[in-house]
């Protein structure tokens with residue numbers, strides 16, 4: 001047993017706050033998974049319609065398919081983010097920037113509970 005024990009006095013965010021964020025993340029994940037299901041059904045409907053209505057709406061169907069692929073991709077990324085945030089909660093590292101180790105501002109976590117980086121590092125990454 002070599003792991004260090006984090007005392008509750010040492011962590012800035014208390015367990016109750018983390019529990020709230022965790023609940024948020026779990027709900028978000030549920031929503032995304034539910035969307036994924038309806039999205040798949042919609043994509044299938046498009047394909048069926050396509051054979052009925054012919055060439056003109058084929059473009060529409062393809063466009064819709066591309067759009068749904070794009071939103072699938074974004075959903076995957078979001079689910080990944082949520083999964084790693086939940087992992088950080090497990091590891092007791094939640095609320096700290098994965099790049100610099102600084103605390104992530106609580107306000108930021110309220111907006112995006114899955115945010116892995118502090119504002120500074122997120123901005124650097126996007127530049």
Ligand SMILES: [Zn+2]
Nearest residue numbers: 097100118121
């Ligand atoms: Zn940072």
